[in-house]
Amino acid sequence: MQNNGFATLLFDLLTPEEDSAYENRFDIDLLGNRLVAVTRWIKNQSEYKQFDIGYFGTSTGAESALKAAAGPGPDAIKALVSRGGRPDLAGHDLDKVMCPVLLIVGENDQSVLKLNKEALDKLDCVKQLVVIPGATHLFEEPGTLEQVTMHAIDWFDKHLHRTIEKDFMP
Numbered sequence: 001m002q003n004n005g006f007a008t009l010l011f012d013l014l015t016p017e018e019d020s021a022y023e024n025r026f027d028i029d030l031l032g033n034r035l036v037a038v039t040r041w042i043k044n045q046s047e048y049k050q051f052d053i054g055y056f057g058t059s060t061g062a063e064s065a066l067k068a069a070a071g072p073g074p075d076a077i078k079a080l081v082s083r084g085g086r087p088d089l090a091g092h093d094l095d096k097v098m099c100p101v102l103l104i105v106g107e108n109d110q111s112v113l114k115l116n117k118e119a120l121d122k123l124d125c126v127k128q129l130v131v132i133p134g135a136t137h138l139f140e141e142p143g144t145l146e147q148v149t150m151h152a153i154d155w156f157d158k159h160l161h162r163t164i165e166k167d168f169m170p
Contacts, residue, residue: 004153006160007051011038013064025060028089032067039068039076052160054079054099056152063089070096079159081152084112084137087119094119100126102155104148106135126159 001008013034018024035055042048055077057065062085069077070093077099084105087094101123103116113131120129130151135144 001056001149001153001156004157006054006153006156007048009038009042013061026089028060028063028067028091031060031064035064035068043076052078054081054156054160056081056083057085058083059085060089061085063087066090066097066101067093069099069101070094078161079156081155082116083148083152084109084139086112086115087123088115090119094122095124097123098125100155100159101128102151103127103129104151105129105131106137106139106144107131107133108135109137112137128155 012019013031014024024030039053042051042053053076055065055069057063057080062082065080065082066085066087067090069080070090079100079102080097081102082104085103087103103120105113105116107113116129120127132139132144132147134141135147139145139148
């Protein structure tokens with residue numbers, strides 16, 4: 001993402017202590033609230049204020065991103081990519097998401113593919129489902145993560161306004 005001119009912030013939504021309790025990994029409200037808090041923090045930093053924000057989430061992080069994208073307001077999050085996520089866990093927030101959403105699922109992850117197709121119907125925004133041929137849930141097969149990255153970059157290119165050059169360093 002950075003090589004294509006996007007600033008990125010990678011972080012865990014749970015502390016190590018919280019992560020030791022397995023059920024916290026599926027507490028979508030907790031995870032979504034954490035993501036909203038980080039988004040507000042970014043927007044309050046003067047050097048990042050002008051940036052469009054997009055979310056890239058995997059597994060339950062994708063549902064947290066959907067929940068967070070439904071919360072801060074229709075223009076806060078400009079684009080969202082879910083890789084191998086379970087959008088059904090975002091519940092009733094799916095129809096509140098206004099930003100463009102790209103769902104990426106592995107062809108051989110049939111149960112998650114079914115859930116993503118159902119979620120696609122519930123989303124009331126610009127949306128697309130991409131199925132990566134031969135990929136399973138973790139996209140461990142050769143070349144599949146590269147395909148995910150290519151689709152994510154294309155999606156963000158299309159929906160995020162770039163305010164920086166590739167060599168920007170705050």
